[in-house]
Amino acid sequence: MIKIHGRITSANVQPVIWCLEELGVDYERLDVGGPFGGTDTPEFRAMNPLGLVPVLEEDGQSIAEAATILRYLMRKFGNHPADPMAAAQIERWADMSRQHIYVPLIPTIFLQKIRVTVEDRNNAAVAQAEAALKQAMAIFEANVKGPYFGGEELNLVDFQIGGLLYRYFELDFDRADLPGLKAYYDNLCLRPAYRENIMIDFSAMKVPGA
Ligand SMILES: N[C@@H](CCC(=O)N[C@@H](CS)C(=O)NCC(=O)O)C(=O)O
Numbered sequence: 001m002i003k004i005h006g007r008i009t010s011a012n013v014q015p016v017i018w019c020l021e022e023l024g025v026d027y028e029r030l031d032v033g034g035p036f037g038g039t040d041t042p043e044f045r046a047m048n049p050l051g052l053v054p055v056l057e058e059d060g061q062s063i064a065e066a067a068t069i070l071r072y073l074m075r076k077f078g079n080h081p082a083d084p085m086a087a088a089q090i091e092r093w094a095d096m097s098r099q100h101i102y103v104p105l106i107p108t109i110f111l112q113k114i115r116v117t118v119e120d121r122n123n124a125a126v127a128q129a130e131a132a133l134k135q136a137m138a139i140f141e142a143n144v145k146g147p148y149f150g151g152e153e154l155n156l157v158d159f160q161i162g163g164l165l166y167r168y169f170e171l172d173f174d175r176a177d178l179p180g181l182k183a184y185y186d187n188l189c190l191r192p193a194y195r196e197n198i199m200i201d202f203s204a205m206k207v208p209g210a
Helices: 013-023 042-047 066-076 084-114 123-143 156-170 179-188 192-197
Strands: 002-005 027-030 055-058 061-064
Touching: 002 013, 013 027, 013 066, 013 156, 013 192, 042 055, 042 061, 061 066, 066 084, 066 156, 084 123, 084 156, 123 179, 156 179
Parallel strands: 002 027
Antiparallel strands: 002 055, 055 061
16 A cells, blocks of 8 residues: 655645545655654654655655656546646646746745744845746646646646645735635635645644744
8 A cells, every 4th residue: 555654734735645646546644744754764764865755655666746646646546647748738827936936935935934923034045036926826826728628637747736726815915806716716725635635734734933
């Protein structure tokens, strides 16, 4: 059975679990990382030398990096196309979202607003990330094809972009008002597996003074 090492409060673990649930794949999730620890053991470092979650373990082999795990799951159990060009058309958006949504949103805006006190906050970095995110989101807004990013069915892109939208809409920051993306998000919110694994309240992660 597939084992996922990673705490469910992690923005990188959540899309992996959402994906497994949508695909109906049996798995076990182990609380690792953050307050649970467990990332410094030789066994964990052998699976991910960076000591970060998530890690997928299956039949004595392992995969680190959320994007790689999602790709593996969608290839093995999902609707990821076998044709390289068709697959690349999807991966292109998944990779773009990783670089242009995840990077400004999670390691900068989320981190600065939730894990750093107001006193120590790097407001210049937040403002720069907000501007970059507005640009990127306008491009995604213009390219949503239907109820899901690629049209009528969930695909790899949804797990990458959709996985970030709860924090995008719930965090208090200067974001663009994009009706297409909001409608896309509202549609994802109808999915029980999305609500259960992505819409996880992060207020407890807020440090005092943030
Ligand atoms: N590039 C990695 C980043 C993973 C990452 O930053 N994970 C964070 C949680 S979101 C982590 O492991 N932090 C340390 C911890 O939770 O102990 C990926 O995409 O999987």
